Every structure is written in structure tokens, then in C-alpha cells.
Amino acid sequence: MGKELAKQKMEDADEQVPVQDEWGPTISHNKALFEFGDVFFYTVMLTLIFGSLHVYGERVWEHIVTTYSKEAVFFGGSFIVSMGGFWFWVSLTAVLDLYQFPKSFWRYKIQPQKVPDWSWYRKALSNVLMNQFFVNIPVGYGLYHLMQWRGNSMGMDLPTILDLARDSIGFLIVEELGFYYGHRLLHHPKIYKYIHKKHHEFTAPIGIAAIYAHPVEHFIANVAPLVLGPVLMKSHVITLWIWITIGQTNAINSHCGFHLPLFPSPLAHDYHHEVFHVNFGPVGVLDWLHGTGGSREKTAEKKRLREQQAAEKKRQQLAEQGKADKVN
Numbered sequence: 060m061g062k063e064l065a066k067q068k069m070e071d072a073d074e075q076v077p078v079q080d081e082w083g084p085t086i087s088h089n090k091a092l093f094e095f096g097d098v099f100f101y102t103v104m105l106t107l108i109f110g111s112l113h114v115y116g117e118r119v120w121e122h123i124v125t126t127y128s129k130e131a132v133f134f135g136g137s138f139i140v141s142m143g144g145f146w147f148w149v150s151l152t153a154v155l156d157l158y159q160f161p162k163s164f165w166r167y168k169i170q171p172q173k174v175p176d177w178s179w180y181r182k183a184l185s186n187v188l189m190n191q192f193f194v195n196i197p198v199g200y201g202l203y204h205l206m207q208w209r210g211n212s213m214g215m216d217l218p219t220i221l222d223l224a225r226d227s228i229g230f231l232i233v234e235e236l237g238f239y240y241g242h243r244l245l246h247h248p249k250i251y252k253y254i255h256k257k258h259h260e261f262t263a264p265i266g267i268a269a270i271y272a273h274p275v276e277h278f279i280a281n282v283a284p285l286v287l288g289p290v291l292m293k294s295h296v297i298t299l300w301i302w303i304t305i306g307q308t309n310a311i312n313s314h315c316g317f318h319l320p321l322f323p324s325p326l327a328h329d330y331h332h333e334v335f336h337v338n339f340g341p342v343g344v345l346d347w348l349h350g351t352g353g354s355r356e357k358t359a360e361k362k363r364l365r366e367q368q369a370a371e372k373k374r375q376q377l378a379e380q381g382k383a384d385k386v387n
């Protein structure tokens with residue numbers, strides 16, 4: 060029985076063995092502490108959202124809340140925001156992957172030896188739609204009641220950039236805690252192959268693979284940490300929609316397989332898909348705290364140090380051997 064267990068354990072560990080292949084030489088794979096794109100991209104995105112919200116938003120929003128019921132506004136708005144945001148970015152990444160357009164972007168491919176084709180998209184499509192319809196919609200129903208109970212605003216008043224800044228602190232904390240620990244749990248050798256192995260079938264991820272996952276994982280790691288923040292912070296429903304847009308954009312960018320200039324860096328999560336055992340968190344604070352962060356450069360550096368130490372040991376052994384031979 061003990062032997063059986065040990066064998067099972069080894070098999071489970073084997074499931075998470077890193078994929079060895081040639082490293083793409085074209086771009087730097089070292090995620091800097093400060094990446095210009097991380098700040099630039101979201102600044103532009105939020106400026107566009109708040110700009111249009113305050114130019115056209117007030118009148119349009121007033122019309123919407125006075126014309127439709129609360130339920131219709133919540134469910135209709137949440138459906139449009141989550142589906143529209145997801146498929147907008149996924150269609151752009153699909154054009155880049157499948158038609159290699161724009162060609163110049165391909166110099167930024169993180170794992171250039173793995174070229175996505177239609178079979179990758181066919182593989183992901185039904186699972187992604189299933190997660191959107193059978194996980195997102197029931198969660199939306201529960202979320203509506205949770206927000207009613209917490210007293211989240213769905214009123215005429217629009218959230219300001221300051222409201223979003225304040226709420227974002229809570230969102231980021233909940234997201235980092237929920238995704239990091241949920242994700243580490245999913246990597247536990249006893250449960251990995253039942254749930255999270257599916258998401259890791261893409262060792263070089265693509266945009267649509269952001270939510271290619273077992274429905275249990277999609278709920279635990281993707282949806283729950285994203286929507287719990289706005290419930291806890293009693294955010295306005297429009298702030299919830301902005302946060303969903305940012306969260307989905309970030310998830311797709313993290314899986315898109317390209318480290319494009321002026322876009323947030325996807326290197327950490329891409330490397331997680333490549334080697335499995337590092338970079339569990341979305342922000343990086345908990346990876347730093349638990350020592351689970353990693354990059355290609357760090358791996359190469361560790362390998363170099365190991366080889367250097369082994370060579371040094373060998374040299375000492377040979378020197379001692381020589382001394383002993385002389386004495387004899």
C-alpha cells in the first residue's frame with residue numbers, strides 16, 4: 060500500500076515537470092521591477108473609460124436607470140461587459156496568432172518556437188463558452204443578491220476616479236490573496252491532475268486560454284477573487300464593470316504569449332505555464348513573500364551557479380586525489 064502511494068505521488072509530481080525546449084532569443088525574458096507598460100496601458104485605458112463616462116455617461120446612465128429595472132440593468136450590463144470585453148481582446152489576439160498580423164509583433168513572441176494554429180482555438184472554444192454560460196451567469200445571479208444585501212450603489216451617481224482608486228486597493232488585495240492561494244491549492248499534487256491540469260495543457264498560452272479551465276477552477280481562481288472585491292468595498296455597479304474589464308484584459312494579456320511594448324508584462328504568468336512551479340500570483344507580492352517568484356534569467360543563473368559549484372568540487376577532489384597519490 061505504501062509503495063502504491065509513493066508510486067502515485069511520483070506520478071503526480073511527474074505531471075508538473077517543466078517543459079524543456081529552446082528559449083526564444085528575441086526578447087528579454089526578465090520582468091523588471093518597474094515595467095513602463097504596466098502603468099502606461101492602464102492609465103490610457105482608465106482615461107478613455109472615465110473620459111467617455113463623464114462626456115456622455117451621465118445622460119446615458121440616467122436614461123438607462125430610469126428606463127429599465129434594476130435586475131435588467133445589472134444582468135444586461137454585466138453580460139455585455141464580460142462577454143464584450145473578453146471577445147474583443149480575444150479576437151485581436153486570434154488575428155495576431157492565426158494570420159500573423161501585424162507581422163512586426165511576432166518579434167515580441169515569448170515562446171516563438173510554439174506557433175498557435177486553429178486547432179488550439181478549437182480546443183479552447185467549447186470549454187470557454189461553457190465557463191462563460193454555466194459559471195459566469197450563475198455567479199452573476201448570486202453576485203446581484205450579495206450586492207443588494209451589502210447595499211452596493213446602482214444609483215444615478217457615477218463613480219469618480221477617486222472612488223475607483225480607493226476601491227482598487229481592496230480589489231487588488233482580494234485578487235492577490237484569492238488567486239495566489241487558490242492557485243497554489245490547485246497545484247497541490249493530490250488535486251492538480253483533477254482540476255488545474257486542464258488549464259496547463261497550454262504550455263505556451265494564447266489569449267483565449269485565459270479562462271480555458273475546469274469550471275471549479277474558473278470559479279475558485281478566476282471569478283470569485285474578481286467579484287468579491289467590489290462586494291466587500293460596496294462599489295458602484297459601474298466600478299464593478301470597470302474592474303471586470305480590467306481583470307479580463309489583464310488575464311488575456313497574461314496569456315497572450317506576446318510581450319508587446321506599452322502593454323503590461325505577461326512574462327511572469329507565461330513562465331508559469333512553461334515551468335509550472337513559480338509565479339502563482341497576479342500581482343507578485345505573495346510570490347515575493349513566499350519565495351515562489353521566478354524567471355528564465357533566475358533559472359539560468361541558478362544553473363550556472365550549480366555548474367560552477369560542481370566544477371569547483373570536482374577540482375578540489377582532483378587536487379586531494381593528487382596529494383594522496385604523492386603521499387603514497
Ligand SMILES: [Zn+2]
Nearest residue numbers: 258314328332
Ligand atoms: Zn494561466
Ligand SMILES: [Zn+2]
Nearest residue numbers: 242246255331
Ligand atoms: Zn498553475
